Amino acid sequence: MKKLIFIADINFKASPRVRDRLMTEVVDDYAERYKKREKLPPPVLALVDDGVLVCVDGMHRIHALKKNGQKAVECEVMKCTPEMALREALGSNRTHGLRRSNDDKRRCVDAALMQWPDKSNLAIAQLVGVDDKTVAVIRKEMEKSGHLDKEVVRKDTKDRTIKPRESRPDGDPVDCTGCVIPKEIRGTWEEADSVGMELENSVMSAKSALTAAQKDNDILFAEVNFSAAIGDLEKAWKAVQAVSPYAVCPTCNGFPSLQPKGCGMCKGRGFISKFRWDTVVPADLKKIRKKSAAEQKEVG
Ligand SMILES: [Zn+2]
Secondary structure, eight states: OEEEGGEEEEESSTOOSSSSSOHHHHHHHHHHHHTOOOOOOOOEEEEEEEOOEEEOOOOOHHHHHHHOOOEEEEEEEEOOOOHHHHHHHHHHHHSSSSSOOOOHHHHHHHHHHHOOSSHHHHHHHHHSSSSSSHHHHHHHHHHHTTOOOOSSOEOOOOOOOOOOOOOOTOOBBTTTTSOOOOHHHHHHHHHHHHHHHHHHHHHHHHHHHHEEEHTTTOOTTTTTTTTHHHHHHHHHHHHHHHHSEEOTTTTTOOOOSSSSTTTTTTTTTSSSSSHHHHTOOOOHHHHHHHHHHHHHHHOO
């Protein structure tokens, strides 16, 4: 929705920091272009949870207009959570506008890691538009300097804690049942983990936007059937969770290619989701897994 906004009402301090600094030469250039009546895209603002107006795109344009003596700016305004505002800012920063310096990219990775410390390096890298090795280096630095906790607590939608994935002392990653993930499927596991997380987050963002709109009696949502839409999103959330790996497949033990007719349990992934583990795996197989995980721990 386009709105005329007083520049003084925009909270720049609370805005997602996706640029290392404001570049005066760019502000000057935009100011000149505005003077020549050139039409630049409207800046994008987000009205976040607590009624604060933050800038997610167009910081330089707003400062250029301010420099030209303008008190108000026509902006695109959206209502969302701070998390979604950051997602928007990272997205617009990645896809258009000014070229980013290395310091800008660093700033984006910092912001994304602070917001989503539990996301994998690959997921952060995709969100920000950098290499996942860069994310890994920055994450290590932030953990060292105490800006990021090593022990991250992941929560599900019901606010229940999801057990963090551990690794054994020798560094072999284990699944959520304590079983070592075979080397052969670690790549696919990581990828599914990151794609699954991304999907879960998208669905959850939509759900929180609807919940916020319902709470505020937002007129834009007048025709939305909230309980049905939120219920559908919860269903969708469960469905996309099936992408995320939970346990090494208890039938083929992570080696689906060794099964002559392929593995029916994991359908060739080598691992299964939490839903499948809870609903399909027989109790005796779970017992065997528990026992062997305990033995592996002793050996490790
Ligand atoms: Zn299998």
